[in-house]
Amino acid sequence: MEKNYLMGEYDIIVVGAGHAGCEAALASARMGKKTCMFAITLESIAMMPCNPSIGGTGKGHLVREIDALGGEMGVNIDKAFIQSKMLNTRKGPAVHSLRCQADKNKYHIEMKKTLEKEENLDIKQAEIVSLVFDDLCDKDIGLDNNGFNNRVTGVITATGAHYKAKAVILATGTFLRGKILIGESAVFSGPNGMAPSMSLAEQLREMNFDMRRFKTGTPARILASSISYDKMREECGDKKIVPFSFLNEDVQRDQISCWLTYTNEKTHKVIRDNFHRSALFSGNIEGIGPRYCPSIEDKINRFSDKERHQTFVEPEGLDTEEMYIQGMSTSLPEDVQEEFYKTIPGLENAKIVRPAYAIEYDSINSLSLKLNLETRHTENLFCAGQLNGSSGYEEAAAQGLMAGINAALKIDELEPFILNRDEAYIGVLIDDLITKGTNEPYRIMTSRAEYRLVLRQDNADIRLTQKAYDIGLVSEKRFAKFKEKKALVEAEKVRLNETMIKPEDSKEFLESLGMPEMKRSASLAELLKRPEVTYDNMSKIDKIDIEKRLRGHAANFLEVEIKYEGYIKKQLAQIEKYKKLEEKKLSQDINYYDIDGLRIEAQEKLTKIKPRSIGQASRISGVSPADINVLLIYLERKRRQG
Numbered sequence: 001m002e003k004n005y006l007m008g009e010y011d012i013i014v015v016g017a018g019h020a021g022c023e024a025a026l027a028s029a030r031m032g033k034k035t036c037m038f039a040i041t042l043e044s045i046a047m048m049p050c051n052p053s054i055g056g057t058g059k060g061h062l063v064r065e066i067d068a069l070g071g072e073m074g075v076n077i078d079k080a081f082i083q084s085k086m087l088n089t090r091k092g093p094a095v096h097s098l099r100c101q102a103d104k105n106k107y108h109i110e111m112k113k114t115l116e117k118e119e120n121l122d123i124k125q126a127e128i129v130s131l132v133f134d135d136l137c138d139k140d141i142g143l144d145n146n147g148f149n150n151r152v153t154g155v156i157t158a159t160g161a162h163y164k165a166k167a168v169i170l171a172t173g174t175f176l177r178g179k180i181l182i183g184e185s186a187v188f189s190g191p192n193g194m195a196p197s198m199s200l201a202e203q204l205r206e207m208n209f210d211m212r213r214f215k216t217g218t219p220a221r222i223l224a225s226s227i228s229y230d231k232m233r234e235e236c237g238d239k240k241i242v243p244f245s246f247l248n249e250d251v252q253r254d255q256i257s258c259w260l261t262y263t264n265e266k267t268h269k270v271i272r273d274n275f276h277r278s279a280l281f282s283g284n285i286e287g288i289g290p291r292y293c294p295s296i297e298d299k300i301n302r303f304s305d306k307e308r309h310q311t312f313v314e315p316e317g318l319d320t321e322e323m324y325i326q327g328m329s330t331s332l333p334e335d336v337q338e339e340f341y342k343t344i345p346g347l348e349n350a351k352i353v354r355p356a357y358a359i360e361y362d363s364i365n366s367l368s369l370k371l372n373l374e375t376r377h378t379e380n381l382f383c384a385g386q387l388n389g390s391s392g393y394e395e396a397a398a399q400g401l402m403a404g405i406n407a408a409l410k411i412d413e414l415e416p417f418i419l420n421r422d423e424a425y426i427g428v429l430i431d432d433l434i435t436k437g438t439n440e441p442y443r444i445m446t447s448r449a450e451y452r453l454v455l456r457q458d459n460a461d462i463r464l465t466q467k468a469y470d471i472g473l474v475s476e477k478r479f480a481k482f483k484e485k486k487a488l489v490e491a492e493k494v495r496l497n498e499t500m501i502k503p504e505d506s507k508e509f510l511e512s513l514g515m516p517e518m519k520r521s522a523s524l525a526e527l528l529k530r531p532e533v534t535y536d537n538m539s540k541i542d543k544i545d546i547e548k549r550l551r552g553h554a555a556n557f558l559e560v561e562i563k564y565e566g567y568i569k570k571q572l573a574q575i576e577k578y579k580k581l582e583e584k585k586l587s588q589d590i591n592y593y594d595i596d597g598l599r600i601e602a603q604e605k606l607t608k609i610k611p612r613s614i615g616q617a618s619r620i621s622g623v624s625p626a627d628i629n630v631l632l633i634y635l636e637r638k639r640r641q642g
Contacts, residue, residue: 007161010036012407015128015155015200016171017045019393020385020400022111023071024169027404029121030070031472033411036122036163037115038155040175040195045123046076046111048393049174049191050218052104052316052324055244057087058444059394060097061425064460066394067245069426070473071401072114073394074244080107082256082318083237093560094452098242101258103317126157129199131168136379147588147610151379158199167380167407171400172387174216176201176362181279182355183333191218191359201362209375210365214441215287216391217295217329220337221322221354222347227313231346232259235312242556246461246485247478249552256315259346262308263328266343268300270336275301279331279358287360290391290441295329295358296340311344322353331358363389366433366442367609372406372416373399373430376610382407388433391441398426405471417471418612420582422451422575424464435609435619450578453564453571458557462486485554492550492558496525501541509541528562535559581615584635588612597630 012028014021017039025037039045054077055063067074081100088095115123132154154164178196180189190196205211237255278297279285289295294302299309312326325347330337334355341350366389368376373388375381384403385396405417419427428449433442446452455463465482468474474482503518506527510517513532524542527533535555539546550558561568592598592606601622611617614635618628 004156004160004162007163008036009164010034010122011165011411012036012167012169012404013038013155013163013165014169014171014404016173016175016385016387017042017115017123018171018173018385018396019046019073020171020173020387020396020403021169022046022115023066023073023397023400024171024382024384024404024407025115025121025123026072026118027070027401027473028169028408029118031405031408032120033408034120036124036165038124038126038128038157040125040127040190040197042112042123042125043108044190044194045115046108047192048102048104048107050216050329051326052102052107052314053099054081054102054107054393055097055099056394057095057097057099058425058446058448059392060087060099060244061446061455061457061460062394062398062429062444063098063244064246064457065424065426065464066397066401067247068460068464069401069405069468070465070475070478071397072111073397075247076107076111076114077102078243078245078248078251079110081253082315083258084241084253084255085238086242092453093456093458093564095446096457097446098244098457100244101237101256101314103319105317105319126159126161127195127197127199128155129158130156130203131200131381132156132162132164133378147376148379149377152381166411167382169382169384169400169403169407170387171384171396171403172197172200173396174359174361174386176204176387177360179360181284181331181358181360183277183279183331183336184282184284185333186279186284189359204362204364210368211362212365212389213287213360214363214386214389215285215289215358215360216293216386216441217289217331217358218356219296219325219328219330220341220352220356221316222313222325222341223351223353224315224321224323226349226351227259227323228346228348229259232261232313234258235260243552246465246553247481256318258315259313261311261313261344261346263296263311263344264308267340270340270343271297271300271330271332274332274336277333277336285331285358285360288440289358290443292443292445293329293391293441295331296327297330297332313346328356329358330356332356361386363387365389365437367437369434370416370610371418371430371434371612371616372410373403373434374406374410374416380407380410386441389438389442390429390433391443395429395442395444398429402426402430405473409471417467419464419467421449422454422578424460425449425455428455431616431619435611435616436621451571451575453567454575456560458553458560461553462557488550489554489558489561492554493525493562495544496528496558496562497523499524499542501527506541509538513537525562528559529565578615581618582613584614584632586611586613586617586631586635595630595634597633598627599624602627 011033014037083101384399
């Protein structure tokens with residue numbers, strides 16, 4: 001019997017079933033491609049090995065954009081959340097971010113159901129140990145005409161099963177050569193004690209993929225009944241629940257409390273006294289960890305002046321007693337964990353059911369990818385998620401969605417689907433990874449977006465749903481709902497601008513808000529621009545039938561658009577300037593070493609990344625403004641030459 005035997009053929013194969021893999025598989029299947037998703041174990045589908053939450057600052061924007069593009073994360077968390085909070089509400093709407101605490105087991109179950117019911121999608125439990133390639137390399141010139149030296153054509157499982165595919169998406173998360181570290185102990189393992197992927201990692205390294213080693217970690221899980229909640233501050237969810245998905249207007253749910261406590265000098269002393277036993281400081285860890293989610297020993301080392309660090313105690317679900325201790329990830333040994341957790345108010349009698357650990361894993365240098373997430377030298381091989389050097393479920397899901405879309409488009413020989421920095425946080429995320437690269441696990445933040453007032457979470461569908469419909473990812477039913485909402489908002493905006501209110505009709509209302517009375521008649525839209533006035537409370541002086549007033553997502557979007565109209569116009573003007581550079585396209589065939597005036601570093605970086613526009617070139621580290629001027633002169637000469 002042959003070692004490998006053909007078991008099936010697909011358009012697209014997805015390797016990995018985490019948040020990136022789920023979105024990739026659903027996107028390609030929904031775009032009509034026969035898809036198969038492989039997981040080492042089906043229990044890893046949409047698993048939350050670390051924080052049991054979806055969203056947060058910047059991350060909530062990604063979830064809304066995934067939803068607007070027809071993805072599943074927002075829909076799924078609306079089914080599975082146990083607490084919902086809108087963050088940063090004391091700041092402007094650009095940074096308002098929704099965050100939901102998840103019942104992690106229900107989140108896994110609901111996503112698994114969705115995948116199982118999806119037409120065109122098969123799910124298989126098997127370890128992929130190698131990829132199958134066709135050699136495209138021209139022995140004389142080294143590469144084919146498109147710059148590829150080979151093409152992926154399928155995968156091989158650990159049992160020898162061979163599956164052919166027109167495209168493969170790698171979404172391996174932290175499984176590639178995963179290694180769990182607790183103190184002096186180091187064991188090759190995936191998250192949550194699952195099996196690591198060793199053979200595939202070895203093949204990628206042997207084929208000279210540009211790999212690197214990153215690290216992340218997770219805190220201990222503590223038995224709920226062993227916690228003294230009276231020593232902590234209760235953190236409740238919002239009274240008014242705002243759904244993540246634009247498909248949902250009203251979600252009612254009994255919410256579960258989280259709890260806030262703090263570390264103290266006793267905690268810090270135990271940890272400082274045991275720095276030498278931490279895998280982080282002993283030299284056992286070679287991977288680079290996330291800057292914005294450091295372990296507790298790293299925080300105490302780097303911020304030695306801090307007297308305390310906040311710690312949120314969060315339930316992992318309705319059917320478990322496990323509590324997640326946010327902000328307390330560590331690679332210290334178990335005996336030290338037992339000691340320092342018990343110094344924290346409320347955790348004096350804590351019973352640890354799962355120890356904290358650090359995990360190292362292989363990732364690919366994101367500079368070796370194109371903006372469509374295809375590898376630069378292997379045709380039809382796409383990468384998504386933590387494999388690309390990002391951290392977080394939301395960043396992974398966003399990349400998975402885009403990889404699934406672009407793999408489907410590539411098969412059909414259509415133009416790639418690229419979101420620019422002015423169009424979506426997803427565009428910022430991918431452009432940062434592919435153009436700037438990252439030397440540590442990348443996390444999205446609102447501060448990374450230059451045009452964040454335009455890229456708000458409330459208008460994600462207005463920005464993106466039409467685009468998703470145009471590529472075949474959004475259903476007719478959903479698109480009809482979107483168009484109806486858009487028309488209602490536009491009509492209401494016109495009505496608010498045309499409906500005038502006299503000073504005497506608004507006096508009592510304004511007094512109730514502690515505001516001075518109007519000196520002249522004004523439109524409802526002008527009135528709404530006042531900070532104290534909201535679309536909801538304005539109903540007291542607005543004579544329209546309450547049934548005709550906007551609700552939910554539409555009302556929120558309308559209010560922000562009117563209140564911040566002037567600022568939005570200024571940002572749109574900035575975007576027009578940005579677009580001029582993005583519209584100056586650079587051919588993929590340019591030999592940058594032939595362009596006089598470019599510095600050597602710029603020639604090397606431009607050759608490696610092959611930017612598609614002057615705008616992208618300007619964001620490459622090592623390419624100076626002077627280099628950009630040289631490129632502009634080069635393009636002008638080419639234009640004149642015809």
